[in-house]
Amino acid sequence: MKIxxxxxxxxxxxxxxxxxxxxxxxxxxASPASTHLSPHFIEKTMEETSVPNIVTAVxxxxxxYDTMFETTVIFSGGxxxxxxxxxxxxxxxxxxxxxxxxxxxxxxxxxxxxxxPDSDDFERIDTLWTPHDLIIKTVCRLLxxxxxxxxxxxxxxxxxxxxxGFQGGVILGASIMLLAISQDLRTAVQRMREKVDALLSPTxxxxxxxxxxxCLLLGLNFMDYSALASxxxxxxxxxxxxxxxxxEIGVGVAVMATIIWIYNNLSSAGKYDExx
Amino acid sequence: xSEQYPALLVVVPLLSALVICVAGWVNKRLCxxxxxxxxxxxxxxxxxxxxxxxxxxxxxxxxxxxxxxxxIAYYVDHLNGLVLSVVSVVALLxxxxxxKSIDQEFPDKIGxxxxxxxxxxxxxxxxxxxxxxxxxxVLLEIAALTGYGLLAxxxxxxxxxxxxxxxxxxxxxxxxxxxxxYLYIVTGSLxxxxxxxxxxxxYQSKAVLGAFIILMVGVWLKMxxxxxxxxxxxxxxxxPSAASSLIAPLVTKVMIYVMIRFxxxxxxxxxxxxxxxxxDSIVWLAVIAIVMGAILALAERNLKKMLTYIVIAEVGYMVxxxxxxxxxxxxxxxxxxxxxxxxxLCVFLVAGNIVYKLKGYAFDxxxxxxxxxxxxxxxxxxxxxxxxxxPPTCGFFSKWYLILGAIRAEHWFFMGAxxxxxxxxxxxxxxxxxxxxxxxxxxxHAHGHDHQPEPIDEAPLSMVVPLWIVAAxxxxxxxxxxxxxxxxxxxxxxxxxx
Numbered sequence: 001m002k003i004x005x006x007x008x009x010x011x012x013x014x015x016x017x018x019x020x021x022x023x024x025x026x027x028x029x030a031s032p033a034s035t036h037l038s039p040h041f042i043e044k045t046m047e048e049t050s051v052p053n054i055v056t057a058v059x060x061x062x063x064x065y066d067t068m069f070e071t072t073v074i075f076s077g078g079x080x081x082x083x084x085x086x087x088x089x090x091x092x093x094x095x096x097x098x099x100x101x102x103x104x105x106x107x108x109x110x111x112x113x114x115x116x117p118d119s120d121d122f123e124r125i126d127t128l129w130t131p132h133d134l135i136i137k138t139v140c141r142l143l144x145x146x147x148x149x150x151x152x153x154x155x156x157x158x159x160x161x162x163x164x165g166f167q168g169g170v171i172l173g174a175s176i177m178l179l180a181i182s183q184d185l186r187t188a189v190q191r192m193r194e195k196v197d198a199l200l201s202p203t204x205x206x207x208x209x210x211x212x213x214x215c216l217l218l219g220l221n222f223m224d225y226s227a228l229a230s231x232x233x234x235x236x237x238x239x240x241x242x243x244x245x246x247x248e249i250g251v252g253v254a255v256m257a258t259i260i261w262i263y264n265n266l267s268s269a270g271k272y273d274e275x276x
Numbered sequence: 277x278s279e280q281y282p283a284l285l286v287v288v289p290l291l292s293a294l295v296i297c298v299a300g301w302v303n304k305r306l307c308x309x310x311x312x313x314x315x316x317x318x319x320x321x322x323x324x325x326x327x328x329x330x331x332x333x334x335x336x337x338x339x340x341x342x343x344x345x346x347x348i349a350y351y352v353d354h355l356n357g358l359v360l361s362v363v364s365v366v367a368l369l370x371x372x373x374x375x376k377s378i379d380q381e382f383p384d385k386i387g388x389x390x391x392x393x394x395x396x397x398x399x400x401x402x403x404x405x406x407x408x409x410x411x412x413x414v415l416l417e418i419a420a421l422t423g424y425g426l427l428a429x430x431x432x433x434x435x436x437x438x439x440x441x442x443x444x445x446x447x448x449x450x451x452x453x454x455x456x457x458y459l460y461i462v463t464g465s466l467x468x469x470x471x472x473x474x475x476x477x478x479y480q481s482k483a484v485l486g487a488f489i490i491l492m493v494g495v496w497l498k499m500x501x502x503x504x505x506x507x508x509x510x511x512x513x514x515x516p517s518a519a520s521s522l523i524a525p526l527v528t529k530v531m532i533y534v535m536i537r538f539x540x541x542x543x544x545x546x547x548x549x550x551x552x553x554x555x556d557s558i559v560w561l562a563v564i565a566i567v568m569g570a571i572l573a574l575a576e577r578n579l580k581k582m583l584t585y586i587v588i589a590e591v592g593y594m595v596x597x598x599x600x601x602x603x604x605x606x607x608x609x610x611x612x613x614x615x616x617x618x619x620x621l622c623v624f625l626v627a628g629n630i631v632y633k634l635k636g637y638a639f640d641x642x643x644x645x646x647x648x649x650x651x652x653x654x655x656x657x658x659x660x661x662x663x664x665x666x667p668p669t670c671g672f673f674s675k676w677y678l679i680l681g682a683i684r685a686e687h688w689f690f691m692g693a694x695x696x697x698x699x700x701x702x703x704x705x706x707x708x709x710x711x712x713x714x715x716x717x718x719x720x721h722a723h724g725h726d727h728q729p730e731p732i733d734e735a736p737l738s739m740v741v742p743l744w745i746v747a748a749x750x751x752x753x754x755x756x757x758x759x760x761x762x763x764x765x766x767x768x769x770x771x772x773x774x
Binding site (some may be wrong): 004015016018019020021022024032033034035037046061062063064065066070072073075077079083084086088105174184195199202203205212213216220221222223226 | 289290291292294301337339340342345346347384385388391392395397402411414417421422425436454458464476482485486487489
């Protein structure tokens with residue numbers, strides 16, 4: 001079987017290479033890809049959408065509909081991870097361990113015993129708990145706000161520089177994941193509850209698709225941002241630029257929440273305990 | 277509002293899926309009504325769109341207001357108008373029929389399940405309605421990803437089967453994307469109509485040939501065409517009933533639609549049938565697919581798995597019919613998309629009802645079932661007759677067109693394979709009917725010696741009524757076949773095919 005597989009793989013590769021024989025030359029200015037649609041985008045983007053970054057304009061305006069579904073793909077990835085991994089009715093261990101934060105003493109609460117009152121003095125831990133490393137914890141604590149600030153910058157500046165909702169959302173999500181890695185998942189989940197992830201993820205996609213639907217309600221085609229002109233009190237071309245910003249924010253929210261959601265489910269195998 | 281139907285049929289389910297996801301955290305009972313409303317609106321838009329197409333011809337919808345090929349456009353003609361209506365109606369009926377079994381199988385996760393369900397339908401509708409080759413890929417991803425999730429929710433072996441499907445499905449989607457990439461490099465466009473306009477000067481190009489092969493293989497992988505079918509039986513068998521009765525009727529059919537769309541619109545029949553001399557070998561592959569599907573189905577002793585092999589044989593029917601390269605064959609293939617979606621839905625809904633009541637689907641579990649679940653089994657009989665191809669059920673008519681096409685093309689082996697498969701279907705299903713009708717019901721738990729007649733223990737009304745609607749549809753579609761062919765399918769096939 002291995003040999004048959006190898007032969008098939010080689011044949012497929014050979015077919016793909018055979019197909020490239022008739023490709024236009026590398027970086028050929030006369031190739032169809034550079035002459036058919038690109039001139040329109042290069043010449044008209046600023047005039048039609050008032051967005052200086054052509055890539056953003058193609059991604060979030062000319063082909064905005066594709067991007068909406070790319071965001072939906074990420075969202076459905078989050079839902080699939082949740083539905084497959086999340087365990088709701090887990091057998092709780094008989095004894096729960098709690099750690100007194102100030103002294104570091106660990107107490108064991110027997111089955112049916114009283115759980116410590118809802119205070120910051122105690123934190124729930126698992127048997128595999130190890131103390132957090134002071135240096136890592138402190139450095140991450142210092143870094144996280146700056147990472148998040150940078151994430152916001154990347155989302156907001158998608159119009160002018162490389163970046164946009166996907167990249168910014170991943171950076172924001174990574175900051176929470178860094179918290180989960182440097183301390184533990186419980187700490188991160190306390191900052192950002194499961195329900196928040198699960199609600200923000202569809203909300204982000206909803207901002208995107210809802211903007212498109214709003215255009216439809218305002219009388220133009222789906223995703224025709226120029227319809228927003230009457231709502232935003234700007235001219236239709238500027239409205240396109242603003243529309244792009246709104247959907248980029250939606251993408252950012254959806255991507256951030258979804259990758260945190262996926263990380264939480266994967267790292268704790270759906271149990272939401274200490275995680276990795 | 278009717279000019280917005282093409283957008284509504286995708287956007288309403290998408291937005292509703294997001295609302296369902298939130299509603300699942302607030303109140304689980306809200307999820308089902310929202311899902312039904314969303315798919316109801318989608319079905320209404322699809323049928324409205326089909327009626328408009330019948331009046332006005334091809335409808336173009338520019339997303340974002342951009343002219344194609346700059347932006348993405350939807351082209352709705354008779355072919356995808358018909359397939360859209362079938363997909364949306366099948367999804368809606370299955371949703372209503374599956375409510376009880378979803379409640380029974382996933383009490384904790386109703387919200388995410390309905391979210392994935394509605395998203396999957398969104399993806400399938402989007403694949404069918406779009407006129408952009410890359411947009412089709414994006415929606416293919418959504419339909420596939422949600423499908424993996426839905427299938428993996430089943431029995432213990434389901435996650436592994438779904439993982440196999442994920443590997444094969446990802447390779448299939450990659451191949452499709454590579455094909456589109458090759459086409460983009462040589463044409464510079466992603467819009468199907470635009471590509472079709474540019475291609476004729478490039479028919480001799482090796483890149484176009486490479487694109488065609490890799491794209492077709494990708495689509496065949498997705499539809500489980502015979503040598504590439506290995507992922508399908510386990511994935512569909514171990515899946516939860518609600519998922520298998522959504523995915524089995526729709527996914528393979530939608531992928532056949534994609535294949536026909538690429539033959540008819542993108543590559544044009546001229547290139548596919550005349551310039552490439554491959555149609556004969558593909559029909560041969562279809563012959564093998566039909567025969568192997570039938571033989572493998574014979575070897576099974578369990579209802580759901582047997583049905584999955586029949587699905588594989590049916591894929592062979594449609595691929596073969598489309599590649600016969602004549603009008604009758606193509607008509608048969610398109611008509612069979614409609615009929616097979618309904619037939620497969622019918623038998624998988626029956627399997628769902630049986631699983632709901634008996635928790636099993638091996639042949640031994642079926643004993644005495646006609647007495648125990650008479651309404652379900654009556655519908656099953658209708659579905660079976662349609663699968664065998666007994667008039668006046670619709671299965672007869674599409675098979676008739678396929679056989680006509682085979683005769684016109686003088687491809688006697690394809691005709692033989694169709695007849696062989698019908699015979700095998702008859703054997704398969706009469707075996708089940710024999711077990712379910714004549715053998716007494718055996719209760720594994722009680723060992724009473726007195727053989728009292730088994731009381732009727734039918735599935736709930738919400739499962740039986742949609743099933744009966746589907747069974748009735750099999751006969752109604754059969755009776756109105758000539759209308760469907762002369763008013764819709766005839767216009768879906770270009771003049772060039774005789």
